[in-house]
Amino acid sequence: MSRRKRAVIFGAGGAGxxxxxxxxxxxxxxxxxxxxxxxxxxxxxxxTVYPVTTLAETGADVVLVGSGSMGEITMQLTEMGVSLDRIGWVPEDVLTGRFEGMRRLRRRVGSMLVLMLAVGLAFVVYWRVGG
Known part of the structure; x- marks a missing residue:
């Protein structure tokens, strides 16, 4: 079994x-x-939140840019010697929290489907028993 890649998140604010x-x-x-x-x-x-200068010491395989300042951060990382293939750009929907709304919507839809299945099953049982 392969291990998950180790990641450091650049940006310790809300987006991070x-x-x-x-x-x-x-x-x-x-x-x-x-x-x-x-x-x-x-x-x-x-x-823990560390200074960027300690990035190499973390042993991370990838740096996830958890900030809206992707351009500046990418430039800083490449100037530090981090290759572009080790930098993970995070979608704007994640940075802004819009994915959370989608997650809540999926949970609601899932709950509604379970309820619909339960009602349907109850109807079938009622119909088969001759209610």
């Missing part, structure tokens, strides 16, 4: 948190990195 929520089942997220000195050393969902 949504990136963690969305990708935690795909990647083994090991840390956050950020340029904001105020966020350094804090923890998000048990993951």
């Amino acid at each position: 948190r949504r990136t963690l929520d969305y990708y935690s089942h795909v990647y083994e997220c090991v840390a956050f990195v950020d340029n904001d000195a105020v966020k350094l050393g804090t923890s998000i969902e048990g993951l």
